[in-house]
Amino acid sequence: MSLTLSREEIVRLASRIETAQVYAHSIRKLTEEYPDMTLEDAYAVQTELRRNFEKAGHRVIGWKAGLTSKPKMIQMGVDKPGVGFLTDRMARPENSVITVSDLVHPRAECEIAFMLKSELKGPNCTREDVLAATDYVMPAIEIIDSRFTGFKFDFESVIADNSSSARFVAGGRPMYVEDLDLPTIGVVIEQNGEIVAMGAAAEVLGDPAEAVAFMVNVIHDMGETVPAGSFMMSGAITAAQAVKPGDNVVARFQHLGSVSVRFSD
Amino acid sequence: MDDAMIKKFGDAIYDAYVARKTIKPLVELTDDIEIEDSYRIAKHFIDRRVAAGETIIGKKIGVTSKPVQQALGVYQPDFGQLTNEMVYANGAAVDLNKLIQPKAEAELAFVLKEDLTGPGITAVDVIRATDYVTPCFEIVDSRITDWKIGIKDTVADNASCGVFALGDVKGDPRKIDLTLAGMVVEMNGELHATSTGAAVQGSPANAVAWLANTLGELGMPFRAGEIILSGSQGPLIPVVDGDHLKCTIGGLGTCEVSFEGRAAV
Numbered sequence: 001m002s003l004t005l006s007r008e009e010i011v012r013l014a015s016r017i018e019t020a021q022v023y024a025h026s027i028r029k030l031t032e033e034y035p036d037m038t039l040e041d042a043y044a045v046q047t048e049l050r051r052n053f054e055k056a057g058h059r060v061i062g063w064k065a066g067l068t069s070k071p072k073m074i075q076m077g078v079d080k081p082g083v084g085f086l087t088d089r090m091a092r093p094e095n096s097v098i099t100v101s102d103l104v105h106p107r108a109e110c111e112i113a114f115m116l117k118s119e120l121k122g123p124n125c126t127r128e129d130v131l132a133a134t135d136y137v138m139p140a141i142e143i144i145d146s147r148f149t150g151f152k153f154d155f156e157s158v159i160a161d162n163s164s165s166a167r168f169v170a171g172g173r174p175m176y177v178e179d180l181d182l183p184t185i186g187v188v189i190e191q192n193g194e195i196v197a198m199g200a201a202a203e204v205l206g207d208p209a210e211a212v213a214f215m216v217n218v219i220h221d222m223g224e225t226v227p228a229g230s231f232m233m234s235g236a237i238t239a240a241q242a243v244k245p246g247d248n249v250v251a252r253f254q255h256l257g258s259v260s261v262r263f264s265d
Numbered sequence: 266m267d268d269a270m271i272k273k274f275g276d277a278i279y280d281a282y283v284a285r286k287t288i289k290p291l292v293e294l295t296d297d298i299e300i301e302d303s304y305r306i307a308k309h310f311i312d313r314r315v316a317a318g319e320t321i322i323g324k325k326i327g328v329t330s331k332p333v334q335q336a337l338g339v340y341q342p343d344f345g346q347l348t349n350e351m352v353y354a355n356g357a358a359v360d361l362n363k364l365i366q367p368k369a370e371a372e373l374a375f376v377l378k379e380d381l382t383g384p385g386i387t388a389v390d391v392i393r394a395t396d397y398v399t400p401c402f403e404i405v406d407s408r409i410t411d412w413k414i415g416i417k418d419t420v421a422d423n424a425s426c427g428v429f430a431l432g433d434v435k436g437d438p439r440k441i442d443l444t445l446a447g448m449v450v451e452m453n454g455e456l457h458a459t460s461t462g463a464a465v466q467g468s469p470a471n472a473v474a475w476l477a478n479t480l481g482e483l484g485m486p487f488r489a490g491e492i493i494l495s496g497s498q499g500p501l502i503p504v505v506d507g508d509h510l511k512c513t514i515g516g517l518g519t520c521e522v523s524f525e526g527r528a529a530v
Contacts, residue, residue, distance in 0.1 A: 070456070181515040181516070183447075183449055183513075183515075184446075184447040184448070184449055184513055184514060184515030184516075185447050185515065186442075186445045186446050186447025186448070186459075186460075186461035186462070186463075186515075187445070187447070187461070188444065188445060188461055188463045195463055195467070198460060198461045198463050198464060199447070199459040199460060199461070200447030200448060200449050200459035200460065200461065201447065201459075202447075202449040202456055202459050203456070203459050206456055237459075252444075252445055253445065254442055254445035254446060254447055254461070254515065255442075
């Protein structure tokens with residue numbers, strides 16, 4: 001795997017994605033124009049996108065893992081998850097109303113998030129390193145959005161599109177990892193009061209801490225470390241649920257309380 | 266259905282059970298069968314097993330999850346009776362030579378410390394009357410050809426009960442969130458499925474309350490010491506010689522079974 005895109009192409013693709021994200025319109029997947037695009041190209045576009053946002057004053061507050069469950073990886077034809085960055089502008093308060101008119105294909109999913117108390121860096125970051133560096137975990141709902149037309153995408157396009165990151169809501173009850181058995185934490189998602197999905201955190205690479213270690217190693221390949229204070233969203237435990245104006249989504253976590261969010265036009 | 270027909274069908278299922286053969290769905294053998302008849306047939310089947318030396322030690326609840334209810338077109342659970350002949354120890358190898366077309370289900374088991382006599386029982390009473398809860402595997406089996414069951418067939422066939430194994434940890438139901446408790450099922454060392462108690466009637470305690478009320482209406486006893494398998498929390502798992510299954514519920518330890526031999530079908 002190597003970089004096949006020129007610097008100019010990376011800048012142009014990052015700007016195309018930024019525009020699609022900001023103005024909530026859909027674009028064709030990048031691989032239609034660049035069928036030979038590699039994963040390294042995709043992360044280079046994502047990095048350029050991150051720099052653009054940072055130049056505009058957004059603060060990178062952490063990272064997220066995407067495509068962490070086996071069914072999703074099989075669906076995408078990949079054998080490992082993807083990584084994206086999170087900024088302060090994506091955060092929404094618990095119980096807030098999220099506007100869907102500035103999103104393209106919004107879907108909600110629930111995850112366990114890790115707050116780091118010390119720096120993590122790759123390569124070879126392990127689950128044990130993650131647990132030792134974790135201050136606490138807390139539950140979160142991520143609202144993902146794909147900026148690609150008709151939900152047609154491939155792994156490279158998704159990575160360039162910052163792994164479909166859009167909004168997130170953290171809430172519930174923080175807990176120390178040593179007080180929890182992470183893989184067996186159960187979660188139930190209710191949409192307008194009806195249970196629509198459920199599962200246990202083992203869906204995420206067997207243990208969500210594994211997903212955080214995986215992210216740290218990918219971030220290392222991007223030339224970055226993960227500082228103390230980073231907020232790491234470890235990946236969806238259940239299938240993402242499409243949301244529409246008027247919906248209320250509540251994720252109820254064993255031991256970690258619940259996170260609630262509403263959606264409007 | 267008259268008593269002679271009840272006896273005829275009950276004997277046919279008993280004979281199939283003993284010979285490890287299957288019979289046609291009852292609904293193909295008669296037009297004249299209601300669910301009440303099916304429960305009478307099941308009673309005759311179990312009476313034959315008790316007459317042959319088995320002892321009733323509990324109940325199983327089936328048809329508890331939404332997908333199974335939709336597949337069978339019924340929107341309430343059913344139940345069957347457990348006997349001492351069905352018990353395997355935690356970690357034991359289930360002898361497939363004694364079964365016809367087995368499939369495994371991971372569940373939460375309850376053991377009662379007080380009688381639970383319906384009608385009028387609620388989930389609140391279930392917690393009070395429960396001695397302990399523990400993860401379990403039920404190996405369901407059908408005496409009906411190719412599992413071509415409707416609700417009337419499975420009820421008559423003792424709710425498709427085969428054999429079962431309980432975990433060793435005796436968990437206090439007052440110390441666990443039965444709805445959100447996450448369950449992780451591994452098959453041959455790989456993650457197979459995860460779920461939560463909410464998969465069973467919103468909470469397994471709701472299923473046990475349903476059972477207490479249903480038994481009360483039928484005038485059947487539901488005694489302290491009885492084991493209740495509260496219903497599958499995940500998909501049915503086909504098993505063959507050499508397979509190994511492990512079910513973990515946080516705080517409740519594990520239940521494990523392996524499989525040896527060859528089932529009849």
